[in-house]
Amino acid sequence: MAATPLKNRHVLGWLMALPLSVVLLAFLIAPIVMIAIVSFWGATEFSIYPAFQFDNYEFLFGSPVTYKVFGATLKYALITWALTLAIGFTVAYFLAFHVRSLTMQIALFLVCTIPFWTSNIIRMISWIPFLGRNGIANQTLISWGVIDEPLEWLLYSDFSVILAFVHLYTLFMVVPIFNTMMRIDKSLLEAARDNGANGFQTLVHVILPLTKPGIMIGTIFVVTLVMGDFITVRFMSGSQRANVGRLISNDIALLQYPSAAATAVVLLCTVLIVIAILLRFVNIRKEL
Amino acid sequence: MAKPKVGYTRRSLLKAGGAAVAATTLPAPMLWAQDTKDIVLRQFGTGVSNLNDVAKKVKEDLGFTLEMTALDSDSVTQRAATQPDSFDIADIEYWICKKVWPTGNLQAMDTSKIANYDKIVGIFRSGKLTPDSEIAQGTAPHTVGFVDGPGGTSFADEETGWMTLIPTIYNADTLGIRPDLIGRPIETWAELLNPEFKGKASILDISSIGIMDMAMVCEAMGEIQYGDKGNMTRDEIDKTMAIFTEAKQNGQFRAFWKTFDESVNLMASGEVVIQSMWSPAITAVKSRGIPCVYQPLKEGYRSWGGGIGLSSSLSGMELDAAYDYINWYLSGWVGGYLMRQGYYSAVPETSKDFMTENEWGYWFEGKEATDVITSPTGDKLAEAGEVRDGGSFYDRMGSVACWNAVMDENQYMVRKWNEFIAA
CATH class of the missing domain: 3.40.190.10 (Periplasmic binding protein-like II)
Incomplete structure (x- = not known):
């Protein structure tokens, strides 16, 4: 008799997990499996045919361009991460510890989200007239007498790409860090003070360790967003620079779906490895 | 039927019932004509x-x-x-x-x-x-x-x-330039890679068309003699890409463009003074009051x-x-x-009846406009007294050097193109 309720409980448990499993299976697992399968297919100029061949991977790993492009992608991710972290941490610290009233905190936090009320393509493209050869930035600098000739590297360069990335993704760093900072018990800071720690020591030994999960979540957001991006790199570099996303989008435009799928699989693995490494440092789950 | 057509049978069955069935067996002209509007x-x-x-x-x-x-x-x-x-x-x-x-x-x-x-x-x-x-x-x-x-x-x-x-529509393409920012005559495709325009040139990022522009440039420079620009060998593709990759790494190009609007913005903002361009894009730049010329070049058109x-x-x-x-x-x-x-229209003489004499003279015969030229949507394209860049139909279509093409080595070219963009 005791077995029946137990069994029922199992059935019930499975049933409750079913909707989510189905959704994940249909919209996450199935597409990825599909991409992995297609990556072994062959392509002619206007069609793809089922096959099991390693041509796509062979070409991918055989081309020096691939390594260069993956290198560039990691470089963008690393620099963007460092800058968004520095800015995001500072902003979150200011909001969490310097602003005292909760109303003010919420108000200022909302102010941070204002840029997100427009599409990110628009936020990105609006940099172009600003940074251009005859743009506002160059004209202002010239009128101040700082420079004589317009700065060419402001637009269509790595600089402009990273600037756009930082602009687009800093908020993804601010939000999780702010969130964890708000949950730090204020009495810990007082205790640090009482024990003679100065502001900097408190920051390094108390706040920073306690904020790690937030930093990690923000890091995962930023790294995955930057590594998967293609449109920012295309617009801000004037198609002059490439990252993995652009490699994939070029392949798709030229109807080389299997080759695009192979690149996507390699990119997916790279991102998963990066995240796995990150998770070794911090146990996010414990902190959620 | 492989393709359910417009509901011809279905709709006419609903409408005319048995009459339509009769029509399919005994097609009466009256019914056919009546059904045209359903097509x-x-x-x-x-x-x-x-x-x-x-x-x-x-x-x-x-x-x-x-x-x-x-x-x-x-x-x-x-x-x-x-x-x-x-x-x-x-x-x-x-x-x-x-x-x-x-x-x-x-x-x-x-x-x-x-x-x-x-x-x-x-x-x-x-x-x-x-x-x-x-x-x-x-x-x-x-x-x-x-x-x-x-x-x-x-x-x-x-x-x-x-x-x-x-055939319905065709045209001859060439380089677009900003005469006000260049200030001297441009006569050859080779100018695209002239170091004078370092950081101020652009080419389009559509491989099948871009490669032809590249070939026009390399040939004009005297660097490569092509057997057939429209059907290059692997060796010719490699050499062409090498020349352009070097130019790219030396900072010759400000940007590459993929869409019509991008080409217009690059030119209008002065980021670029010489680039591959399409005819209506020139018009779009001009309509903002910025001088822009669809420059005829001695090697001919693509x-x-x-x-x-x-x-x-x-x-x-x-x-x-x-x-x-x-x-x-x-x-x-x-x-x-x-x-x-x-x-251009495939049968220009029939189009003549649908254009004013001024329009026909300007667009087809390469004559001075006698009055303002406007587009079909009403934008002003040219003032009286202006002449079309490149002149008449026979001048322009008569000096075509190559047609857009797809090569036997297309897939190889596409891969090389991808490398060029990433280089």
């Missing part, structure tokens, strides 16, 4: 000639409905090759036809049913604009314009009476042409309607509309 032809193609004004005019003049879908040239190729049941009429470029024809998704057209066939410009028939012109390199339209018979799969060398595409192809599953009444549409297309109204945008 829907689905056309897709690049944005250049997929104009809503055309669909509207078709409804007015011919009675049936034309549904238009505009796509970029890569998607057009893909759709024509992989989804034959998704369209009735394909409005594609000749080089796309070369790729797509072997799939058997298009059917050849009987030229005896084309009223104005004899008046179609020589380029699309014998390949020669005038009896003594030379045929340019690349995928020249007449080389993929004919097949041996209704079911022919390989292209014929001469006029056979069975056409793959009925030309392109488009035409209408019929889906192989088109038959019966829809096929007749499609022929009506083609005949209407060549009868002048569309030609006039396109020519007033700076393109």
